[in-house]
Amino acid sequence: MMSDWRDTPSLVSAMVFAVGWFAGWVGFVRARHLPHAPGTSLTSTSTTATRRPVSVIIPCRNEADNLAELLPNLFGVLHADDQVIVVDDDSTDATAAIAQDHHVVVVSGGALPSGWAGKSFACWRGAQQSTHDALVFLDADVRLGPTAMNDIMVVLQQHPQALVSVLPFHRTVTRVERLSMMFNVVSSMVASVTTKTEARRVAYGPFMAVHRDTYLRSGGHAHASVRSAVVEDLALARVMPLAIPLLAHESQVEYRMYANGLRQFIEGWTKNTAIGAASVPRWSSVLVIAWVVSLCGGTVISVWLCALSAVQMFVLARRVGNFGVVSAVLYPLHVLTFVLVALRSLVRSALFGSVVWRGRQIATR
Numbered sequence: 001m002m003s004d005w006r007d008t009p010s011l012v013s014a015m016v017f018a019v020g021w022f023a024g025w026v027g028f029v030r031a032r033h034l035p036h037a038p039g040t041s042l043t044s045t046s047t048t049a050t051r052r053p054v055s056v057i058i059p060c061r062n063e064a065d066n067l068a069e070l071l072p073n074l075f076g077v078l079h080a081d082d083q084v085i086v087v088d089d090d091s092t093d094a095t096a097a098i099a100q101d102h103h104v105v106v107v108s109g110g111a112l113p114s115g116w117a118g119k120s121f122a123c124w125r126g127a128q129q130s131t132h133d134a135l136v137f138l139d140a141d142v143r144l145g146p147t148a149m150n151d152i153m154v155v156l157q158q159h160p161q162a163l164v165s166v167l168p169f170h171r172t173v174t175r176v177e178r179l180s181m182m183f184n185v186v187s188s189m190v191a192s193v194t195t196k197t198e199a200r201r202v203a204y205g206p207f208m209a210v211h212r213d214t215y216l217r218s219g220g221h222a223h224a225s226v227r228s229a230v231v232e233d234l235a236l237a238r239v240m241p242l243a244i245p246l247l248a249h250e251s252q253v254e255y256r257m258y259a260n261g262l263r264q265f266i267e268g269w270t271k272n273t274a275i276g277a278a279s280v281p282r283w284s285s286v287l288v289i290a291w292v293v294s295l296c297g298g299t300v301i302s303v304w305l306c307a308l309s310a311v312q313m314f315v316l317a318r319r320v321g322n323f324g325v326v327s328a329v330l331y332p333l334h335v336l337t338f339v340l341v342a343l344r345s346l347v348r349s350a351l352f353g354s355v356v357w358r359g360r361q362i363a364t365r
Contacts, residue, residue, distance in 0.1 A: 013297070017305050020294025021312060023287045027189030028316055034166050034246040034253070037150040051153045053081040054209075055130035056138055059109075059122035061089035061358050063140035064098055070140050071102040077144050085129050087122040105129060118358075119205075120232045124221040127212070135215055139206040142168055142255045151252065152209045155244060162242040163210045165203040165233065168255040169248050170321030176262050181327050182338040183269055184320040185313070189291070190284045191245040201243035202281065205233030207253055214241065230355060231276040247320065270345045271355045273338075292335065299332045306332075 056074065060067060067086065074084060086099035089109040099106045107129050109122045123137055134153060138144075148166075155164045167187055172178045191202040218239045221227060229235035237243035248254070258265040280288075295309050314328035327334065348354065354361045 013302070014305070017294050017297055017308075020290040020292070020297070021308060023290040024189075024294065024312055024316065027192040027284075027287050027291065028319070030192035031188050032246050034148075034151050034155065034248055036147060036252075037154040051079075051150055051157075052134055053079060053083070053132045054134040054136050054149065054153065055083040055085060055132040055212075056136045057085045057087065057123060057126035057130065058138050058140055059087050059089055059119050059126065060091060060095045060099075060140050061118060061122070062091045062093045062095060064091070064094040066140035067095055067098050070138075070143065071099070071104065073143050075102075077146050077149055082149075083131055085126045087126040089118050089122040116227045117229060117232060120221040120227045120229065123232070124227070127215065127220060130212060133212050135210055135212050137205070137208045137210075139255065141257060141259075142206050142253065143171075144207075145252045145254075148207075148248070148253045152207070155246070156209045156211065159242060159244055160211055161214055161240075162244045163203055163208060163214075163237055163240040164244045164246070165205070165208040165237075166246050166248050166253050167204040167320070168206050168253040169250045170323075171254045171256050172321055172323070173256065173259065176265050177256070177258060178323060178327055179265060179334065179337050180257060180269070181313075181317050181321065181323045182331075182334040183273065183341075184323075185316045186288055186292075186338070188247055188316075188320045189288055190280045192284060192287070201234075201237035201240065202245045202284075203233040203237035203240075203243050204245055205231075206255055207248075208233065208236075210240070231272055234276055234280075250322075266341060266344070267356055269341045270348060273342045273345045292338075295331065295335050299335070 056078070058067070058070070071084070078084070084104040085107060086095070086104050087107045087109055088096040088099065090112065096106055096108070107125050109118070109125055112118055112121055126137075127135055134156065136149070136152070152164055152166060156162065170180060170184050172180065187204070218241070219226070221232065221236065223236075223239045226232055226235040226239060237245075258268050295313075297305070299306050299309070310328050310331055313331040313334075314323075314325060317323035317328060345355070
């Protein structure tokens with residue numbers, strides 16, 4: 001007689017599930033948050049904390065809407081002597097005009113040289129125009145809280161040879177955007193068991209800080225293994241002496257990803273998921289795989305295991321975005337989405353040797 005999924009699972013099934021379930025909690029506990037600088041808090045409105053000036057580099061390809069929101073946000077949290085550089089990566093919209101209207105340094109990316117990916121070239125071009133010792137690379141869809149710049153600079157001061165990066169809190173609005181839940185949780189876990197001796201270092205590209213000398217000595221985005229990389233943040237982390245990936249608290253650093261619908265969602269996560277997996281620390285990969293197996297197994301084996309996974313998903317997801325109870329209960333749909341996009345990424349990379357992002361073909365091998 002076939003067993004009902006409402007029955008108590010077998011001992012073996014329960015033990016296999018438990019291994020993966022606890023792996024998820026290990027990733028949750030070990031992932032570190034961006035600490036608050038002394039004298040600051042999430043509710044602080046002051047940006048007067050003492051720190052050295054920074055050069056903020058914003059690579060942009062058709063980011064007019066995001067840039068129109070980001071620049072006023074930056075002017076509210078930066079100091080008067082900070083530098084803002086917008087690199088227009090061959091945009092076809094009003095990106096350059098909006099940057100000029102806000103009186104920041106505007107750099108034209110120009111024709112993309114052979115062997116370069118667009119974002120890496122834009123970041124490198126911006127770094128050449130920087131005037132301060134501290135470089136901050138910022139995606140246009142990121143929004144900074146009043147303490148964020150001071151917070152990341154304190155960590156950089158403590159680790160002057162490091163590439164310090166932050167995974168923003170994901171502020172979602174639409175149903176399509178909420179499908180990013182599983183991707184965000186996995187992203188938060190990939191750096192949780194990395195070590196200082198791990199060659200496969202991790203960085204979060206939306207918000208990164210590094211000393212200019214360290215960046216240039218390592219080759220930065222011009223390094224041979226970085227300039228053409230599809231997932232340039234992970235490639236950059238591997239050529240740095242040290243990489244420190246951190247998670248943002250809600251209201252400290254936020255972003256809104258893939259607000260333009262399902263096609264952008266699929267293209268963006270196809271670019272990042274399976275392709276980036278090759279650069280993830282090995283033990284992080286083991287942890288994530290074990291956890292995903294527990295999610296898949298619990299869903300089909302027992303309603304009780306499914307309930308445990310839903311509770312766990314709610315706790316993990318609330319840490320990385322405004323994902324609610326409904327998203328957690330529907331976690332099997334999110335797991336299925338994650339697996340399908342990962343498979344699509346593998347197929348695109350293996351069969352076609354490229355992925356598409358913002359109208360460009362990006363080589364994956």
